[in-house]
Amino acid sequence: MSRKVDVPVSDVRRFLEPGPVVLVSSADRGDTDIMTMGWLTVMEFTPSLVGCIISSANHSFGLIRRSKACVINLPTADLIDTVVGIGNTTGAEIDKFAHFGLTAEPAVHVAAPLIAECHANFECRLVDGCLIDKYNFFIFEVVKAQAAARPKHPETLHYLGGGAFMVSGRIISRRSKFRPEML
């Protein structure tokens, strides 16, 4: 992986709108966790908002709710077995960073650690928890974003259910067909 560079937080849609599975890291009171997440959406460019479902059955739920923060990490396809392993174990029983040999790096704005092995890392603060009790729906603001400088289009994983993943394929540009204000 090439070195990471800062990305404007208003640009995270480039990474998240295509719908990849992400790894969410969190920390609270000396405990850390990582969860696999597939139910998330971009909600706004500025402020940079992301909405997502975190099941209350997940060990990460309490850490994120109490600390009001997390890091959304973007894994590439070569990490598929790590992604599956993280999704099929619980942080109540194991230290996922240690168990899966992942490197925890300090974030700048939140207590949750970044996962160094991921292509991109988005530091997030909880900005609206009004739908947590009803839907387990968290609204985060991305307060810092960084990504590997290359490749521009990493191979990402997209979950289909039933243990199957789609790997991102070819890129097609239709830029010339867009009105300027839509770009």
Add this chain to the structure above:
Amino acid sequence: MSRKVDVPVSDVRRFLEPGPVVLVSSADRGDTDIMTMGWLTVMEFTPSLVGCIISSANHSFGLIRRSKACVINLPTADLIDTVVGIGNTTGAEIDKFAHFGLTAEPAVHVAAPLIAECHANFECRLVDGCLIDKYNFFIFEVVKAQAAARPKHPETLHYLGGGAFMVSGRIISRRSKFRPEML
């Protein structure tokens, strides 16, 4: 396209969780519209909930808010120019079904028409509008789902911003690595 068959509404995650661009059709007071949408997430299996952002600047916003319904249609990669065209025009000026040569089929549970040319069609009713004013965020329940019987994995479009799309690629199964209750 093979004929469409009913799909359990709890299975829509198989189509939407991978993050495709969708076409949202709507109808109200004799007017219809179609919009291109990329900001959506699955929120629950049962009831089958989908959350999405519909900009208030979009002609569809009023139709969907007033009718409290829409159809989420899943286009395949061969429809890329239609998807781009729909996203770069407004239903305030043109009839999108006519302009793009799309076939409106009656839905069963909602007034909004299905787009026949799409691989799958999900009839949706608005079930929670509490975040519309603040975020343009709509929470829908999918009340009927149908999809072409084949192919099992259609080529879908995933928007990257800047006029570029990722086309869905190869499928990898890790089913044997999942705990049964996670499938």
